[in-house]
Amino acid sequence: MSEEERPLNLPIVEPGESGYGSAGEGTRAVHTPRPAPPAQVPVGLPTYRTSTFEFETAQQYADVLGDREGGYTYSRIDNPTADAFALGVAALEAHGCDRTVAAQPFASGMAAISTVLLTLCAAGKHVVAPAAAYGGTYGVLEHILARFGVDRTYVDGTDVEAVRAAITDRTAVVWAETIANPTTAVADLPALAAVCTEAGVPLVVDSTFASPAVCRPLAWGADLVVHSATKYLGGHSDVTGGVVAGDVDLVARVRRARVDLGGSLAPDEAFLLHRGLATLPVRMARHCETALAVAEALAGHPGVERIDYPGLPGHPQHELAGKLFDAGRYGAVVTITPRSAGRGGGRDAGLRLCDGLRVARVATSLGGVHTLVSHVASTTHRQFDDAALAAAGIPPAAVRFSIGLEDAEDLIADIAGALDRLT
DSSP states (O other): OOGGGSOTTOOOOOTTOSSSTTSOHHHHHHTOOOOOOOSSOOSSOOOOOOSBOOOSSHHHHHHHHTTSSOSOSBTTTOOHHHHHHHHHHHHHHTTTOOSOOEEEEESSHHHHHHHHHHHHOOTTOEEEEETTOOHHHHHIIIIIGGGGTOEEEEEOTTOHHHHHHHOOTTEEEEEEESBOTTTOOBOOHHHHHHHHHHHTOOEEEEOTTTOTTTOOGGGGTOSEEEEETTTTTTOSSSOOOEEEEEOHHHHHHHHHHHHHHTOOOOHHHHHHHHHHHHHHHHHHHHHHHHHHHHHHHHTTOTTEEEEEOTTSTTSTTHHHHHHHSOTTOOOSEEEEEEOOOSSSOTHHHHHHHHHTOSSSEEOSOOSSSSOEEEEGGGTTTTTOOHHHHHHHTOOTTOEEEEOOSSOHHHHHHHHHHHHHTTO
């Protein structure tokens, strides 16, 4: 075959051009040649599965590492695939926002949460957080920051005046959750943002339960938004990650803390999370539609003492959710508290409800294609004692349902059957 007939992309090695020529076999194996980067832009996101990057000169290495020149040095610091995921989240969260938005990727939602809190807080500072905060957030506040002299005040996250009253001249951050875990209480984000702006305190919103396909807190005045990307952004229960988006100066500070603390997102996980962004709106629309059907069908079940879901007209923040959330989407978490009749009561009723399910699965996390359930007091909020549970408005028997992509009729029959068997 003549040179003219050869395919242009045929990998070939000419005589005498086998890498390092006469070098030893170890050197030749390590330094095999590579094709040039393609001129065409790949439709799928490339995965930069490398821990380190090489430079033409030592000075260029120093300049990139010192932020004097753009580029990549080490994947704990930055990685192109991880940055692509963060950029995608920034773009989704920036919709409707009149400010420049930056973002940072993390190895988990807790890495994102802890890094933000450690960035904003210092000894002698103060945090205002909802009494119904996610158990992991509560754990960082109570078990980590408290050891370093950071004070905490927990208030009803839906009571704006209680938040205002809790802010002091030492307050470093006001923490909120778009949809509270697991009570599904909805924060009045515009009102909270106004209070925080007046006090000169950053408002950080954990929007994991909503995702940017339901609500975008930055558009309502939040300074930073945090996600456990493990949940809806990934969407398939096969990856762990986190992300922070918001004010450029604050995110730059968060990045510096991430680099020092090491909670960086790996490239393979970043690829999966980025892929999840493309189907997020489609999945969330189905999640929310099914969750509403489940909540409506079970609201009147005799075995249900209480059901929490913002899409129900009886929910305390139903009208607020209609204002803040995209039309028809109220999230996909339904929290059901079974009646304590029959054998046992309280926590036992919740545990037995979980064990009586056949379609829904007892498992950690949420936001995937499977409907997953957790008995709240013994799992997601195990850090809370009975007094903290009561203050958060979480009944001992509460069971959190993360509604997946199964058919609504099958889920309704499954949950109703488990409730029937409790009595």
